[in-house]
Amino acid sequence: MFDFEKLEVYKKAKAFNKDVLVLMKNTKSIDVVTKNQLRRASLSIVLNIAEGTGRFSKVDKRHFYIMARGSAFECVAIFDVMKDETILTEEEFTCFYGKADELSRMLFKMIGNLSNSEC
Numbered sequence: 001m002f003d004f005e006k007l008e009v010y011k012k013a014k015a016f017n018k019d020v021l022v023l024m025k026n027t028k029s030i031d032v033v034t035k036n037q038l039r040r041a042s043l044s045i046v047l048n049i050a051e052g053t054g055r056f057s058k059v060d061k062r063h064f065y066i067m068a069r070g071s072a073f074e075c076v077a078i079f080d081v082m083k084d085e086t087i088l089t090e091e092e093f094t095c096f097y098g099k100a101d102e103l104s105r106m107l108f109k110m111i112g113n114l115s116n117s118e119c
Contacts, residue, residue, distance in 0.1 A: 004053040009106040013045045013068070016099050020075070023096075029087050038078045044071035045103060062114040069107040072100045 004010045020042040024035050045068045052064030076097060083093040 004050040007049065007053065009103065009110065010046065010049045012103055012106070013049055016103060017042045017046050019099065027087060030082070034078060034082065038075065041071045041074040041078065044068065058114045062111055065107050065111045065114070069104055069111065072104045072107065076100045
């Protein structure tokens with residue numbers, strides 16, 4: 001088993017990515033550009049967490065966790081635009097927002113734990 005597979009944040013990121021895929025499959029009104037960008041951003045969270053755990057230095061790990069957190073922010077911005085375009089309901093937006101917020105907070109703690117070294 002790889003180290004990242006043990007992380008709760010990784011498991012939650014995978015579940016978030018799966019939820020995004022289900023949303024895209026079930027919502028036909030999402031345009032191709034938005035689908036592509038949302039797919040890439042949600043997958044990027046998962047991949048950057050995995051890649052970060054494989055790095056040896058704390059600085060490198062931190063970089064990938066920052067990238068993962070940025071991708072969570074990107075997802076929220078896409079959801080916000082989709083809500084404004086009435087592609088997402090307020091309830092759907094709130095659900096995805098909450099999941100992204102949880103991921104962001106978990107990643108923020110991981111980043112903070114790596115901040116005081118090798119700078």
